[in-house]
Amino acid sequence: MSGASIWYLQRFSALLNLIYILWLGSFFVFNDITFEVWSVFSSALMFKTLTTLVIASIIIHSIVGLWTVGTDYLTPRTLGFISSRLGSYANHFRLMYQLFFVTLSVTLTLITSFLIWWS
Amino acid sequence: MIEVNIYRYNPETDKFPYMQKFNFEMPDRDIMVLELLNTLKESDPTISYRRSCREGVCGSDGMSINGKNGLACITPVSEVAKGNKLELRPLPGLPVVRDLVVDMTEFYAQYEKIKPFLQNDTPPPNQERLQSPSDRDKLDGLYECILCACCSTSCPSFWWNPDKFVGPAALLQAYRFIADTRDTRTEERLESLSDPFSVYRCHGIMNCVSVCPKGLNPNKAIGEIKSMLLTNKRHEAEIIASDGGGSS
Numbered sequence: 001m002s003g004a005s006i007w008y009l010q011r012f013s014a015l016l017n018l019i020y021i022l023w024l025g026s027f028f029v030f031n032d033i034t035f036e037v038w039s040v041f042s043s044a045l046m047f048k049t050l051t052t053l054v055i056a057s058i059i060i061h062s063i064v065g066l067w068t069v070g071t072d073y074l075t076p077r078t079l080g081f082i083s084s085r086l087g088s089y090a091n092h093f094r095l096m097y098q099l100f101f102v103t104l105s106v107t108l109t110l111i112t113s114f115l116i117w118w119s
Numbered sequence: 120m121i122e123v124n125i126y127r128y129n130p131e132t133d134k135f136p137y138m139q140k141f142n143f144e145m146p147d148r149d150i151m152v153l154e155l156l157n158t159l160k161e162s163d164p165t166i167s168y169r170r171s172c173r174e175g176v177c178g179s180d181g182m183s184i185n186g187k188n189g190l191a192c193i194t195p196v197s198e199v200a201k202g203n204k205l206e207l208r209p210l211p212g213l214p215v216v217r218d219l220v221v222d223m224t225e226f227y228a229q230y231e232k233i234k235p236f237l238q239n240d241t242p243p244p245n246q247e248r249l250q251s252p253s254d255r256d257k258l259d260g261l262y263e264c265i266l267c268a269c270c271s272t273s274c275p276s277f278w279w280n281p282d283k284f285v286g287p288a289a290l291l292q293a294y295r296f297i298a299d300t301r302d303t304r305t306e307e308r309l310e311s312l313s314d315p316f317s318v319y320r321c322h323g324i325m326n327c328v329s330v331c332p333k334g335l336n337p338n339k340a341i342g343e344i345k346s347m348l349l350t351n352k353r354h355e356a357e358i359i360a361s362d363g364g365g366s367s
Contacts, residue, residue, distance in 0.1 A: 001315065002315070003312075003313055003316070003318060003319035004313065004348045071279075071280070071316075072279040072280070072320075077281070078278075
């Protein structure tokens with residue numbers, strides 16, 4: 001993937017997240033929230049579709065951000081500043097770190113999709 | 120009297136680097152950091168640092184002066200000595216060869232990567248490739264770089280990925296040739312920078328701008344490159360280049 005594609009992904013996902021937060025925030029601010037009101041709102045197709053889209057967007061945004069952090073700070077060079085022994089394990093640490101957040105992302109997607117569409 | 124602390128490291132004798140303290144009697148006039156170092160070197164000839172032109176042209180004596188990169192030869196002691204204390208360290212992020220001398224291999228490798236020379240596929244004219252004054256103006260603020268490495272070594276992205284992120288100095292030079300209307304390889308130059316690391320590891324913190332001893336703005340040049348990559352200007356550049364490259 002090119003640097004420009006990643007740049008666009010990060011900006012567009014951030015924009016989508018912001019719009020969703022404002023939309024959801026305005027719902028909470030301008031309504032008297034009761035179980036019935038929330039129940040009707042959250043069972044609407046628009047809420048379900050937008051929330052699913054935003055979950056995907058949050059995951060894309062996080063993966064790009066965390067990948068950037070990992071390739072900056074979990075490298076033989078960077079950890080090598082602390083100790084050369086630590087630096088020699090840097091690629092293993094980064095792989096574990098990436099596996100962790102990919103697993104977390106998949107788990108969160110499955111849980112939230114289940115909660116939104118089937119609960 | 121000012122207290123000068125200098126980073127010392129001789130790989131042949133020292134296991135670890137250390138800071139050595141010197142007390143320096145300032146003369147009646149203000150002096151540059153380089154002159155201070157030269158005077159200290161008279162009493163301790165083992166202090167190592169690079170220097171050549173002593174007037175901010177060669178870019179040899181880049182170092183960290185009280186925590187900020189700069190050229191020792193054009194930095195007055197009065198401007199940087201805080202509380203009569205001065206701390207001199209090698210340029211950060213690069214391997215130390217000895218004392219204030221760093222190994223610039225990674226820095227030059229990035230410079231080499233951007234092909235810092237004019238490339239034009241069209242047959243050369245009888246005398247020279249001409250430019251209009253406005254096209255020539257586009258190179259101002261780009262060609263003046265002296266490759267002192269103050270900017271690249273003040274950039275955290277370059278510290279973490281000196282093999283992948285091109286760094287502000289080389290990117291400034293990359294844009295110097297991209298912006299040059301006589302160069303016909305714009306498409307190829309942009310393509311070589313299109314991966315996620317070469318340019319896009321710049322997050323615009325602008326350390327490069329604040330330390331440049333020549334007052335240049337690598338961040339602006341990087342922004343121009345990013346903008347060309349994002350808007351696919353390279354294809355337009357290719358069309359312009361195929362029309363003959365350069366205006367006269």
